[in-house]
Structure formats: C-alpha cells, structure tokens
Amino acid sequence: MAVTTSTTTAVELSPLPPLANSSGHNRFHNEVANDSQNPSSEDILEASRLADSAVPDGGYGWVVLGGCAVIAWWFVGTGYSWGVMQGALVEKGLSTPATLSYVGSLATAIIAFLAIVNARIIRAIGAQKTGMLGILILGISEILSGFTINSLPGLFITSGVTLGVGLSLCFMAASATPAQYFSKKRGLANGIVFAAGGLGGAIISLSMDALIRRLGTAWAYRILGLVTLLTGLPAAWLVRERSPVKNAGFIEWRLFRDLEFVIIFATGAVATFPLLVPAFFIPLYARSIGLSSSTGAGLLAGFNLSSAAGRILCGFLCDKIGSLNALSISLLINAITMLALWPASTTLAPLIAFVVLNGAANGGFFSTIPTVVGNVFGSQRVSVAMAMVVTGWGGGYLMGSPIAGYLLDAYGGSESGFQAYRPAITYAGCMGLGAAGLATFVRFRKNRTILAKV
Template identity: 60%
Template sequence: MSATTTTAATEYGLEDLRSSALDSQSRWSTLRQTRAGRLEDTTRLTDPDPALEASRLADSTVPDGGYGWVIVMACAVVAFWNIGISYCWGVYQGALVERGVGSPLVLSFCGSLSPALMSVVALFAAWAMRSLGTRKMALAGVAMNSVSQIGAGFVADSAVGLFFLPGILLGVGMSAGFMAISLAPAQYFKRKRGLANGIVYAGGGLGGAVMSIAANAMIEQYGVKWAFRITGIALAVTGLPAAWLIVERTPIQATGLVDWTLFRQPNFGILFLVGLVGVFPLFVPPFFIPLYGRSMGLSSSTGAAVLAGFNFSSAIGRILSGYLCDILGSLNTLSMFLIINALSMIALWPASTSLAPLVVFAILNGLTNGGVFATMPTVVGNVFGSARVSTAMGMIVTGWVFGYLFGAPIAGSLLEAYGGTEVGLHAYRPAMFYAGSVTLIATALAALMRARINKKPLAKV
C-alpha cells in the first residue's frame, strides 16, 4: 500500500513536473514569438524611407562649395529675370492703367497669370526635368521668358495680347526656370544649403529692384512697347549663358509625376497649405505700391523707386533668411518671417499716409516677403530629403496656383469696390487687411508644423 502510494505519488509528481515544464516551454515559446513579433513590428515601423536614405547618401558627399558656387551664381542670374520680371509688373501696370489699356483689376489679373501658370505646369516641369536635366530646362525657361517680353512689345495695347505673352508664355518659362534653380543648389550644398538658396533667390529680389527702376526709365524714355523689347533682349543675352552653366551633380531620381506617399505625412500636407494660403497676399504689395503712391500724390518715378526699395529689401531678405535657416532652422525662420510680414500689412501699411512710413513699410515687407518663399526649398530639402526636392517642390508649387491667380485680383476687386484709386487712400485698406489676415493664417499653419516636429520653443527646427 505504501509502495503503491509512493509510486503513484512519484508518478503524479513527475507528470506534474512534465506538465509544468511543457507549460513553461510553451509560455517561453510564446514569449519568444511575441518578442520576435514586437521586434519585427519595431523594425517595420523604423524601416528607413528610401528617399530619405538616398538623400542622406547623396548629402554625405556634397562638396558644400567648389563648382557649387558657380551653380549658385548662375541660378541667381536666372532668378534675376525669372522673379524680377514678375515683381516689377506694378510699374508696367501703372503705366498701362494710365494709358487706358485696362483697369487695375484686369491688369493685376494679367500680372498674376504668369506666376499662376508657373504653378499649374510645375509638376510637368519637374517631370520633364528628370528626363532633360537642369541645363536644358533652364535654357528653355530663359528662351521662353525672352520671347514673351519681346512679343509683349508688339501687343502692349491689348490686354488680351498681354494675357498670352507676358501671361501664359512667361508663366511656362518661369516654371521651367524655377524648377532648375530650386533643384541644382540642393545637390551641391548641405551645411550651407540655406545660404546657397538665399543667394539664388536674392538674385530675384535684386532683379525686381533693378527692373523696377529700369522699366520706369525705359517707359518714360522709349515707351511701354520698347521697354518690353529691350527687357527681352537683355534677358536672352545674360540669361542663356548662365543657364548653360547649370548642371546637376548627381542623376535626378526617376519618380512619377506625383509622389502621393508624401501626403501620408501630415507635415507635408501642412506645408502644402502654408504655401497655398501664403501665396494669396504675395503680390499685393509689389503690384499696388506704385498705384498707392500715385493716389498719395507721388510721381511715377518716386513710386517706382519705392517699389525698387521693396525689391532690394526682398533680395536682402532672401540672403538673410538663408543665413538664418542655417543658424535657427528653416521652420523657425519661415514662421518668424511670416508673422512679421502679416503685421506689416495689418498695422504699418494702413498708417503709411506719407512717403517716409511708406518707405519703411516697403523695406520691412519686402525683407520678409522675399525671405518667406526663399525658405521653402530649404524646408523641403531639410524635412523631406534632397532626393525629393524636385517632386516635392513641384507638388507644393502647384498648390500656389490659386493664390498666384486670384490673390492680387482679389485686392484689386476690393480696391474697386471701395471707390478705386481716385477716392483716396482709405479705399486701399480693405485690400491691406485682407492680405495681412491671410498671411496670419499661413503663420498659424507654419507654427503648427514646427510644433509637430519639435515642441521645444528654442530648438533648431
């Protein structure tokens, strides 16, 4: 009995131990599978973005100088004309309104058409550049811009003709040039990328300053038609050699027309909205400063000089923003310039009832106006990778079409609704408040993106 009991107990104990061991083994196996699954999930979550990895690899070998500075100077010359022609449109607009070619609303729409078309074809320009390369795109852009100006000299008495030549054709040429000058510096610079982009886009601000004075002088001396023609000839003589120097350092990544995966990243969607909203007031000050000056009683040459000050400050702002991008971070710089730009239009411009405060407004607004959009390629390159600059910028610039097309005309319609240029300076104030308020919305969106990336207020972002 005792032996039987002992044997049974022993067998029972061994069976219990076996069961316990099997349970432990099962639990351990399950634990290992769980850990493996977690590790696999973690690996899956942290798999590197191929585009970002390609960007890091390409950026690891950038010269941060050398021939890159030739690229920067050549791109700056192309930007001089590409951006400068748009920013001096206010001078032509004032002269054309005076000659009865069209109303401020119609002619501001004509001036807005070229940057709007630049946005419409931006995706196709980015796609074409991946096949043609930056040199051919830059050459094509300069050639179309030159033809648009020379042709405008033959249709300057017709608003319809101006829509087609310095409107549509110029817009397509601007898009080709913009894509080339946006991509090339990013391939040659990493640590100094902000400064390089700032210098490039400063060329556009300088172009606006020089062209504002030159266009007014040519209009007074030779008339509007020859002012257009001389501009087109000078553009070809200086722009084509510069465009020839622009070459990519590494092959441009072959991707589709649109990289829809970018919209899966909330930050890209926010940045897309920053540009879409922020472009609406972009051309309001440069298009309307000459008209505002005339309503104030200033001469056309004084108004052109104030606009030149705006554009020269824009050039400085583009360099300053590039430098600050490298020091403070591109998103910090973007947010700072947006808020200052908004406040200048809401608080300073309405109080500019004499020449001195108008000059102060033109300088401050020009400084931040130029800086805001000079930071965009730097933000895109830093946040989404230099390998994606052409595609991402093409997508973002396409979103600017509505602001380019309707931003200044909305201001023109508000001006006409409140009495037009003949009733005094107060008629301009609704347009000023509209422009400033829209910029505040863009500021809030930029601040949201910055907070999503890093909530620390003093962090470099």
C-alpha cells in the same frame, strides 16, 4: 537572389520552395519588385542622408549657384516688376488695376500650374536644358509683349501665358539644383539664388520706369527681352546637375499621408494669396497719397532690394536657427506689417518703413521654402516634393492680387485716395496671418522646445 532598394543595402533572400498556387508565387514576386521600385519614405530619407554626406558644399557648386542666381534675377525680377508696367498701362487707360493684375498674376500662377510637369521635364532633359529653354521663352515673350501693349487679350497671351511658361521652367531649374551641391550651407545657397531675384526686381523696376518714360512701353518690353536672352542663356548653360534623380513619378501621393507635408503644402497655398499684393499695388498706392510715378517705381525697387536682403538673411537663419523657425518668423513679420504698418502709411516715411520690412519678410518666404522641403523630405526627392508644394500656390498666385484689385474697385478704385485700399490691405494681412499660424503649428509639432533648431 538579391533585391536592392534605393539605398546601398542589399537584402539576401533564401531560395523559395515550389508553390502549388502559381498565381500566389507571381504575386509575391510582383510585391518584391514593387517594393524595390517604390522605396519607403525612410529609405528615401536615408538615401538623401548618404547623398548629402558626399555633397561638396562648394566647388563647381558656386558656378552653378552663379548661373541659378542670374536665372532667378530674370524670372523673379520680371514677375515682381509687373507693378511698374501695370501702373503705366492703367495710366494710359488700357484697363483697370483688377483686370491688369490678372495678367501679372497669371504669369506667376503658371509657375504653380506647371510645377509637376516641369519636374518631369527637368528629370528628362536636365537642369541645363530646362534653364536655357525657360530663358529662351522668357525673352521671346517679352519681345512679343512689345507688339501687344494696346491689346488686353494679346497681353494675356504674351505677358501672361507665354511669359508664365518661361518663368515656370526657370523656377524649377534654379530652385531644385543648388540642393545637390550644398548641404550645411543649403539655406545660404538658396538665399543667394533668390536674393538675386530680389535685386533683379529692383533694377528691372527702375530700368522699366526709365525706359517707359523715355521710349514708351513697347520698346521697354523689347529691350527687356533682348537683355534677358543675352545674359540669361550663357548663365543657364553653366547649370549642371551633380547627381540627376531618375525617379520617373509625376507625383508621390504618399506624401499626402504625412501631416507635416500637408501643413507645409497648406502654408504655401495660403501664403501666396497676399505675397504679390504689395509688389503689384505699391506704385498705385504711392500715387493715391500724392507721390509721383517715379517715386512709386523707386518704392517698388526698394521693396525688391529689401526682398533680396531678406532672402539672404532668411537663408542664413535657416542654417543657424532652422528652416521652419525662419519660415514662421518671415510669415509673421509679413502679416504684421500689412495689418499694422501699411494702413498707417499715408506719407512717404512710414511707407518706406513698410516697404523695407515687408519686402524683407516677403522675400524670406521664397528662400526658406526650398530649404524646408529639402531638409524635411530629403534632397533625393526635393524636386518632386517641391513641385507638389509649388502646385498648391496656383490659387494664391492667380487670385490673390485680383481679389485685392476687386476690393479696391468696390471701395472706389485707385482714384479714390488711400482709404479705398484699406479693405484690400486687411484681406492680404489676414491671409498672411493664417499662413504664419500654419507654419508655427508645424514647427511646434515637430519640436515643442521654443529655442530648438527646427
């Protein structure tokens, strides 16, 4: 009989002699069957190499990349423009920055909480339907938010939970599909997709600020939802998988026996605590140093534009110097700018410098992580491994910005000047430095040569 593993190799076994112990005979056949259904990590990596050797590095992949980029425009841009809406809601007296930051954090945290479930969904219905479902929920949640702007519980449901479900489905469709079409240009492909998200954040931030000032927060939300549906649904329809993976497992627990996976998992878990702090608090911080709300929205737009540039640059660096090198560099710059530059930004010029540098490093994290996972663990299980890694981001996404908000309240609140922000900034910077240390550790564990492409 022939037993075939997940690779193309078949192993011929000679006929078995009769066994006196039939239970032992059955146990042997069960073990063989289990081995064929649960290939080893080496088998999966070999299958990934074989699959990657046939990757077109282009072709219809560019169409898929365009569709994923539009999806990323909305799910990244919407999450990263929450600071504008948060500032408007604080100004109208709905609640405090700490409480309102929970709304934006909850939406983003659901990306992590549902990552493994969504990996199952994308395997069941495909990337196209997953993306279209995500955009549909995203647009509807924004339209519904227009009717709940005077209710904090209502915003938690519409702009928190419902929006988060849409974001999470869109994230999985946009992050798992490009790896099937690109191998040598995988880092650049991921960079382009997530750069579109940064660009979306910039445009949405400026547009939302203008709409809020002209039409009010309710209509700003409704218009955002309608435009999301009109542009996002056709883009999601273009996203097709090249070779759907049929593995039915929710979690590949044996990955936790791999120290590299554990450290990468921990890196993401720590890094997400500070990542949303600048995006959520830049508009409020700008007001604390005497700048207008429109200037704050402009700074947030600049942050998102820099994030877009950083995503492309780090995606390019992944292909040139290695994904782990690019990840370590982006996290280190993110930490240094928060610890050294943001506390010194008491006027517009240094704050612009912080926005540009931190935004670029911040965006680099999101474009390098999918490439790191795909390169280290293989494209054949990138959706499962990526889902597991993203699940670890839940705590940081949910609590990272609210912790900064509580520190701000504890030291006087948003009306007490820029000094009140210093403890929150220090907390974010230290968490960023810890993440950079973890990424650097796994990089040098893999290869101790300083100039090696890792």
